[in-house]
Amino acid sequence: DGGIxxxxxxxxxxxxxxxxxxxxxxxxxxxxxxxxxxxxxxxxLIYYSQIVNDFQKGDIAEGYSVSREKKESFPLTVxxxxxxxxxxYLCASSGQGNEQYFGPGTRLTVT
Amino acid sequence: xxxVAQPEDQVNVAEGNPLTVKCTYSVSGNPYLFWYVQYPNxxxxxxxKYITGDNLVKGSYGFEAEFNKSQTSFHLKxxxxxxxxxxxxxxxxxxxxxxxxxxxxxxxxxxx
Numbered sequence: 774d775g776g777i778x779x780x781x782x783x784x785x786x787x788x789x790x791x792x793x794x795x796x797x798x799x800x801x802x803x804x805x806x807x808x809x810x811x812x813x814x815x816x817x818l819i820y821y822s823q824i825v826n827d828f829q830k831g832d833i834a835e836g837y838s839v840s841r842e843k844k845e846s847f848p849l850t851v852x853x854x855x856x857x858x859x860x861x862y863l864c865a866s867s868g869q870g871n872e873q874y875f876g877p878g879t880r881l882t883v884t
Numbered sequence: 885x886x887x888v889a890q891p892e893d894q895v896n897v898a899e900g901n902p903l904t905v906k907c908t909y910s911v912s913g914n915p916y917l918f919w920y921v922q923y924p925n926x927x928x929x930x931x932x933k934y935i936t937g938d939n940l941v942k943g944s945y946g947f948e949a950e951f952n953k954s955q956t957s958f959h960l961k962x963x964x965x966x967x968x969x970x971x972x973x974x975x976x977x978x979x980x981x982x983x984x985x986x987x988x989x990x991x992x993x994x995x996x
Contacts, residue, residue: 777927804982806983806984808986813893813988813989814988815974815986815987815988815989816928816974816984816986818983818984818985821982821983823982831983861925863927863928865928867982870933871916871918871933871935871978871982872918872930872933873918873930873984874930875927875928875929876927877926877927878925878926
């Protein structure tokens with residue numbers, strides 16, 4: 774997990790509330806990614822950013838939003854429009870070597 | 885889109901025996917393939933990658949993977965399994981936008 778931090782580790786929210794998950798990296802990587810993990814479904818891409826002030830939707834972007842104002846930071850907001858937000862969220866970054874390095878994850882529970 | 889498939893939900897192996905976790909891929913062009921491991925409630929750890937070159941790729945913790953173009957496979961292997969290898973293993977392929985498409989994962993259980 775070295776070099777990428779996600780906070781908090783566990784997050785609890787009531788239905789209808791927006792919530793923002795933090796992701797910071799000190800690896801000087803240009804690209805950053807957000808994935809969602811559900812049991813038995815692997816990881817699914819929510820958003821990614823290859824450079825500051827630019828980002829693209831992934832496969833399941835509906836109900837989520839991101840920003841990339843700094844190279845080191847790529848926060849994810851889970852909005853009230855996301856129908857099933859309870860999941861394990863993973864942030865990753867990559868440099869020239871193509872492999873992605875992952876943070877420790879945030880487990881979000883919405884009730 | 886580029887994709888990978890992991891045909892086994894779970895693999896069981898006795899400690900000290902060789903292990904194989906299977907992955908097949910479907911891509912247009914040359915594949916960029918990866919293996920990751922995940923321990924409970926943790927992020928994914930990079931094990932190894934195939935970009936080009938030798939078909940046998942060596943990675944972390946004694947793991948290796950064999951790229952087979954004719955069979956479109958990229959199986960993960962280890963000559964002698966440890967109980968501590970028990971974890972969830974993911975195969976992945978790089979997509980056009982440099983994001984990764986992951987398989988659904990294979991749970992490896994190594995018994996003493």
